[in-house]
Amino acid sequence: MSDKVNLTIDGRKLEAPAGSTILQAAKDANIYIPHLCHNDELKPYGACRLCVVEITHRNRTRIVASCIYEVAEGLEVQTVTERVLNVRKLVIELLLSRNKKSQVLQDIAQKLEVEKSRFELDIKGCILCGMCIRTCKEVVGVNAIGYKSRGFTREVATPFDETPPDCIACGSCAYVCPVDFIQYSEKNGVRTIWNTEFPMQKCTKCGRHIAPVKQLDHFKETLNLPEDHFDICLHCR
Amino acid sequence: MENTIKAIVEKYDSNKGFLVPVLQDVQKELNYLPREALDLVSKFLKVSISQVFEVATFYKAFSLEPRGKYQMALCQGTACHVRGVPLIVDHIERTLEIKDGETTEDLMYTFETVNCLGACALGPVMVVNEEYHGKMTIAKTDKLLKKLGKEGNA
Ligand code: FES
Numbered sequence: 001m002s003d004k005v006n007l008t009i010d011g012r013k014l015e016a017p018a019g020s021t022i023l024q025a026a027k028d029a030n031i032y033i034p035h036l037c038h039n040d041e042l043k044p045y046g047a048c049r050l051c052v053v054e055i056t057h058r059n060r061t062r063i064v065a066s067c068i069y070e071v072a073e074g075l076e077v078q079t080v081t082e083r084v085l086n087v088r089k090l091v092i093e094l095l096l097s098r099n100k101k102s103q104v105l106q107d108i109a110q111k112l113e114v115e116k117s118r119f120e121l122d123i124k125g126c127i128l129c130g131m132c133i134r135t136c137k138e139v140v141g142v143n144a145i146g147y148k149s150r151g152f153t154r155e156v157a158t159p160f161d162e163t164p165p166d167c168i169a170c171g172s173c174a175y176v177c178p179v180d181f182i183q184y185s186e187k188n189g190v191r192t193i194w195n196t197e198f199p200m201q202k203c204t205k206c207g208r209h210i211a212p213v214k215q216l217d218h219f220k221e222t223l224n225l226p227e228d229h230f231d232i233c234l235h236c237r
Numbered sequence: 238m239e240n241t242i243k244a245i246v247e248k249y250d251s252n253k254g255f256l257v258p259v260l261q262d263v264q265k266e267l268n269y270l271p272r273e274a275l276d277l278v279s280k281f282l283k284v285s286i287s288q289v290f291e292v293a294t295f296y297k298a299f300s301l302e303p304r305g306k307y308q309m310a311l312c313q314g315t316a317c318h319v320r321g322v323p324l325i326v327d328h329i330e331r332t333l334e335i336k337d338g339e340t341t342e343d344l345m346y347t348f349e350t351v352n353c354l355g356a357c358a359l360g361p362v363m364v365v366n367e368e369y370h371g372k373m374t375i376a377k378t379d380k381l382l383k384k385l386g387k388e389g390n391a
């Protein structure tokens with residue numbers, strides 16, 4: 001078995017490494033497929049369903065999420081068909097129902113010619129794509145936040161809805177959140193995230209705030225750096 | 238509590254993959270999952286507390302609140318429902334003075350409704366501490382409650 005497979009996306013013949021996803025192959029060929037919950041740094045997850053495409057394999061067509069569907073020899077992919085657009089429209093309506101205000105979602109809706117969502121919901125804004133949780137776990141490696149409960153009541157939460165003990169206040173979760181739902185602020189040497197105030201460390205030379213003490217401690221510990229490693233900020237070095 | 242949890246975790250070779258059975262055992266031992274216990278599970282099993290919390294809140298079988306000595310689960314599946322479960326729910330809620338899913342203050346009774354228990358032919362079905370009671374009626378419910386030490390005043 002060779003480690004490359006041949007497939008076509010929107011009629012273009014492509015070669016892609018076996019084991020990669022349709023989304024990846026499309027990206028490499030500069031074919032755009034809308035997506036919300038995918039990030040190259042994270043493992044494929046498939047939560048938002050915006051990236052659906054239509055595939056034909058052995059004369060059968062199917063709608064699949066391109067960010068988790070592996071390429072295969074002879075696979076034919078259509079990224080824009082009537083069926084695909086219908087599904088995407090429904091998906092964006094459902095996502096919008098959880099967060100009407102998000103500019104990102106509104107822009108996608110506009111492109112899909114969806115004016116407004118038919119679904120009225122009383123949800124505060126999280127679309128449960130899991131980007132924050134996965135980043136915290138896979139990239140930052142601290143696992144400070146997670147899901148709580150399930151089904152309709154599922155939400156992203158800190159343990160016991162309190163100050164997350166493992167959080168280092170790096171802010172990565174807020175950064176990756178596609179709908180800007182995670183509150184994050186920095187004022188007077190304090191970074192506030194997950195309803196918790198994290199004091200920041202001052203540069204001993206210029207007095208500027210470098211980063212939250214907990215975050216620097218985390219770096220020192222994982223990278224085995226000397227205790228005074230972050231006493232002086234980058235500018236003063 | 239520390240030793241109890243430690244023993245349970247060690248029974249599973251401190252293997253992270255056994256988080257669910259560990260929590261099941263903890264709940265069996267303590268009758269619910271107190272916060273302290275979850276913190277200890279996280280510590281001994283080396284699983285982050287956020288993950289322990291996620292699993293503990295995901296499954297309905299786990300409870301983060303204290304539960305009663307007698308745990309009553311009344312089936313509300315279709316078959317039981319059509320045979321009059323709503324009336325029994327009403328009756329129990331009034332007798333115990335708690336709502337579905339709650340526990341009496343004296344920690345004697347927890348009452349909750351569940352979906353199909355898989356014994357439809359016996360409907361309405363109520364399970365009390367793993368014991369099945371079939372063909373429940375208001376009168377039978379009363380008898381049962383009396384046996385468990387609860388005299389109805391309604
Ligand atoms: S990007 Fe594929 S499901 Fe979200």
Ligand code: FES
Pocket residue numbers: 312313314315316317318352353354355356357358360361362
């Ligand atoms: S509906 Fe009650 S046991 Fe099936």
